[in-house]
Structure formats: C-alpha cells, structure tokens
Amino acid sequence: MPSPLGYFLKTCSRTMMTTAAQTKRAAKQEGTIADVFTSLDPGTEVAALPARFAQLKKDVLTDMGATHASIVQAWKEVLAALEGRTKEIVSLGGEVIPRVSFTDIERGLSNNQKDCIRKSGVVVVTGAVPKEEALRWKASVKEYITTNPVKGFPANDIQVYELYNSKAQIAARTHPAILRTQQELLQPWHDPSNKHVGFSTPISYFDRLRIRTPGDISFTVGPHIDGGSVERWEDPTFRRVFRRILAGGAGWRSHDPFDVSWRVEAKQDLYNAPGQCSVLRCWQGWTSLSMTGVGEGTLRVLPMLSLATAYIMLRPFFRPGPAGGEWVLDLESSSFPGSIPGKGQELNEETHPHLRLGETMTSIPEIQPGDQVYWHCDTVHSVENLHGGQRDSSVFYIPAIPLSVKNASYIRDQRAHFVHGLPAPDFPGGSGESTFTGRATAQDITTSQGRRALGFEPFVSGGVENDELVDAANRVLFG
Numbered sequence: 001m002p003s004p005l006g007y008f009l010k011t012c013s014r015t016m017m018t019t020a021a022q023t024k025r026a027a028k029q030e031g032t033i034a035d036v037f038t039s040l041d042p043g044t045e046v047a048a049l050p051a052r053f054a055q056l057k058k059d060v061l062t063d064m065g066a067t068h069a070s071i072v073q074a075w076k077e078v079l080a081a082l083e084g085r086t087k088e089i090v091s092l093g094g095e096v097i098p099r100v101s102f103t104d105i106e107r108g109l110s111n112n113q114k115d116c117i118r119k120s121g122v123v124v125v126t127g128a129v130p131k132e133e134a135l136r137w138k139a140s141v142k143e144y145i146t147t148n149p150v151k152g153f154p155a156n157d158i159q160v161y162e163l164y165n166s167k168a169q170i171a172a173r174t175h176p177a178i179l180r181t182q183q184e185l186l187q188p189w190h191d192p193s194n195k196h197v198g199f200s201t202p203i204s205y206f207d208r209l210r211i212r213t214p215g216d217i218s219f220t221v222g223p224h225i226d227g228g229s230v231e232r233w234e235d236p237t238f239r240r241v242f243r244r245i246l247a248g249g250a251g252w253r254s255h256d257p258f259d260v261s262w263r264v265e266a267k268q269d270l271y272n273a274p275g276q277c278s279v280l281r282c283w284q285g286w287t288s289l290s291m292t293g294v295g296e297g298t299l300r301v302l303p304m305l306s307l308a309t310a311y312i313m314l315r316p317f318f319r320p321g322p323a324g325g326e327w328v329l330d331l332e333s334s335s336f337p338g339s340i341p342g343k344g345q346e347l348n349e350e351t352h353p354h355l356r357l358g359e360t361m362t363s364i365p366e367i368q369p370g371d372q373v374y375w376h377c378d379t380v381h382s383v384e385n386l387h388g389g390q391r392d393s394s395v396f397y398i399p400a401i402p403l404s405v406k407n408a409s410y411i412r413d414q415r416a417h418f419v420h421g422l423p424a425p426d427f428p429g430g431s432g433e434s435t436f437t438g439r440a441t442a443q444d445i446t447t448s449q450g451r452r453a454l455g456f457e458p459f460v461s462g463g464v465e466n467d468e469l470v471d472a473a474n475r476v477l478f479g
Contacts, residue, residue, distance in 0.1 A: 028274040030430035032153040036275035039222035053334035070248025086356045094365040102128040121305030121376035128177035129370030137168040138289035148436040159219040164206045170440040173204045174450025182400035198403035204453040206424035207397035212297040221383040223347040228268035229339040238266035252310040273342035274428040285374035286395035293366040297387025300361040302380035408473035411455040
C-alpha cells in the first residue's frame with residue numbers, strides 16, 4: 001500500500017496534467033540575469049522611447065486628476081524632503097538598516113521595529129537558520145554545480161547561476177524558520193477588502209543563486225528596482241498603486257507602499273521579457289550562505305522607501321532648466337529616465353541626481369550564514385561593484401510572496417516546471433536542469449507547510465475571512 005505522501009503525489013501529478021492544458025503562460029527565451037540589466041552589459045545602446053510615451057505622460061496626469069500646478073507642487077515638496085533624508089542616510093551609514101533577530105520574529109515585531117522597516121524598506125533577520133545548516137546547503141549546491149553542465153553569468157566565470165531546482169534550494173525555501181520569517185514580514189501589508197490576499201500564507205517563488213568569488217568585478221548590477229520599468233506608468237492598474245503621488249499636491253505624503261489594493265492585478269511584465277516578475281512579490285530577499293561584510297560583494301540598498309518612490313514616480317515629468325537652473329515641467333518629450341521596456345527600472349546619478357546615489361546607496365552590514373535580508377519590492381537596490389573579500393559571497397534568492405489567486409496560478413505553472421526540471425516560468429527558459437543529476441523532486445519536500453508553499457498540498461483556511469480565497473487558490477492548483 002502506498003504511503004499517504006506517495007498517494008498524494010500521484011493524485012497531484014494527475015491534477016498537474018489536467019491543469020497544464022489550461023496554462024497559457026508564454027515561455028521565456030533562454031538567457032541569464034544579464035538580460036534584465038543594462039548595467040551588466042555596458043556596451044548596450046539605449047534607444048529613445050517612441051513618441052507615444054510623450055502622450056503617456058499627459059494621459060497619466062489626466063487619469064490621476066493632476067494639474068500642472070499640483071504636480072509641480074508635489075515635485076518641489078519631494079525635492080525639499082530629499083535634502084534632509086539624504087543627509088540623514090549619509091550620516092547614519094549602515095546603522096540606518098533595521099536588524100532584528102529570529103527571536104523577535106517569533107514573538108512578533110514591536111511597533112518601533114515595524115516603523116523602522118516601513119521607513120527604510122529593508123530588514124536584516126539574524127539567527128533563523130543555524131550557520132552549520134546554511135553551510136551544508138552551500139556545500140550541497142557546489143557539488144550539484146560540479147556534477148552538472150550549469151549555465152550562468154558571466155559564462156566564462158559564473159557568479160550567478162541559472163539554477164532553480166537543486167535540493168539545497170528546496171530545503172531552504174521550505175525551511176520552517178524562513179517561512180515563519182516571511183509570514184511575520186508580510187503582516188505590515190494589507191488588503192482593504194480582506195478577500196484577495198492571504199498574508200499569513202507565504203508561498204514559494206523560485207529564483208536563482210549567487211556564489212560570488214573574491215575579486216569579481218563582473219556582477220556589477222547598478223541601482224535599480226525590479227518588477228518592470230515603464231509599466232509603473234504605462235499599465236493603468238500598476239500606476240494606481242502610486243495614485244496619491246501622481247495626483248500631485250501633498251498626496252505623496254499619504255502614499256502607502258504596503259497597500260496591495262492595486263498591486264494584486266498590476267501588470268509588471270507588459271513585454272514578457274525573461275526575468276520580469278509577474279506575481280505579487282511583496283518582499284524580495286535572500287538567505288546568506290556565507291559570512292559577508294561591507295566591501296565583499298554584498299547587497300546595497302537605498303533605505304528610504306516612500307520618499308524615493310515619490311521622487312522616482314514624478315521624475316519623468318520634469319527636466320533640468322536652462323543652464324542647470326530650476327527643474328521644469330516636461331510633458332513634451334518621451335523621456336522616462338532609466339526606463340527601458342523589458343528591463344528593470346534603472347537609476348544613476350545622472351538620471352536621478354536628487355537621490356545622491358553615490359552617497360546614499362548603503363551596503364548591508366556584516367551577515368552570517370543563515371541570516372536573511374529582505375527589501376520591499378519598490379526599494380532601490382544594487383550590488384557592490386567589487387568583491388574585495390577573501391571568501392565567497394553566496395546567497396539563495398528567496399523572496400516573501402503571499403497567497404493570492406494570481407500567485408496560485410503562477411505556482412501551479414512553477415510546480416509543473418519544477419517536476420520537469422525546467423527554469424521557473426518568469427525566468428529565462430530552455431531545458432534548464434531537466435537532465436541534471438541529483439536535482440530535487442517533490443519527494444524532497446518533507447513538511448506539509450513546505451508542500452503547500454510549493455503547490456503540492458491544498459492550502460488550509462486560517463479563518464472565515466479567507467475561506468473564499470483558500471478555496472479559489474485550491475481550485476486553481478488542484479481543479
């Protein structure tokens with residue numbers, strides 16, 4: 001007689017064959033992380049946006065009910081606020097990045113901790129995964145790399161691997177302490193309807209891994225925001241996430257980056273490019289597999305969430321005045337600085353000078369194997385240009401994703417890709433790990449919570465208010 005798990009997996013397999021026929025998600029081109037960022041290919045020529053983007057500026061302001069006077073008022077207020085906040089960040093350095101322990105997570109974050117995280121848009125979580133366990137994950141994935149014909153960037157000295165289905169990655173994604181961390185960090189987010197998103201139910205969004213070696217200068221990802229670029233203005237639903245900013249006046253002050261009302265159905269990947277996130281990804285994140293300090297090839301963030309967002313969203317509507325004078329309204333050009341269709345939103349000191357990125361981009365202070373770092377999906381981030389340390393700087397990219405029907409649809413397709421050893425649906429396609437020795441299977445998911453997070457076991461309602469959501473998600477996954 002088969003075990004309960006074996007019986008379930010057979011049933012699940014039949015369900016996947018049925019739902020696979022319903023999937024209409026277009027396959028992505030084969031490639032690497034370099035396809036997402038122009039900063040990884042300095043030779044890329046960036047063409048001017050088509051003339052329709054000039055009209056888009058006017059359409060956005062009309063749609064948001066903004067006037068010329070109100071949008072100018074917002075711009076001036078944001079620039080004034082940036083003067084103080086940028087100075088504060090430069091003064092504080094790494095101390096500006098909130099740091100909490102897993103003990104804090106287990107007992108619930110304090111209001112002060114939550115406020116600091118909301119303001120900065122980033123948090124370091126220490127002590128969730130034992131150091132020895134994280135190091136075993138790294139040893140395991142290194143063996144997997146040695147055994148198989150892996151791909152990544154750059155091709156001649158890989159630092160970022162196109163790997164999604166190793167046993168170590170599955171172990172990390174389903175680790176109880178990591179899922180508990182994500183559950184707590186999703187709590188500041190809210191859905192005013194209480195119907196469309198389950199923040200107490202984190203699910204798994206497969207991503208890559210990084211093993212950056214000492215001396216590397218190739219993985220030099222500049223300041224950027226993932227999840228689309230021009231889509232923030234071009235998609236009518238996505239731009240409503242920023243409606244209070246784009247309406248002008250003092251509305252930017254009441255922008256709530258943790259409200260998912262419009263994010264749930266926002267289209268972040270209008271151009272179906274490889275590496276563009278199509279789900280509601282509240283927190284991007286990684287789990288460290290090494291001890292890494294400042295200057296050792298680590299993550300950098302701009303720790304001012306709402307204020308930076310307001311500036312970025314208003315930036316396309318303004319240009320420098322004559323002779324470097326006061327900035328003036330620009331509704332005639334097609335310029336959306338740093339926005340390239342099919343890429344992430346990129347920023348630098350020329351395109352977004354008031355952010356003072358050369359001084360305000362802040363490196364994550366020293367972390368240990370098993371520590372986690374999470375940053376809000378609107379947080380500007382980058383990677384240090386040089387790994388100047390003596391040890392590898394290694395992470396598994398593991399974000400915090402809540403349950404929604406749209407996200408359930410994605411993990412249904414991701415589940416099918418995993419079973420066949422293919423790259424996750426949002427990422428560069430191809431045969432992936434389908435022929436690899438030692439890749440993970442559903443049998444490697446050892447807990448019910450882990451199986452639910454990966455779409456291999458039905459979700460369980462946490463209360464009457466989300467019964468309808470849980471039922472709908474289960475129908476997507478299991479028919």
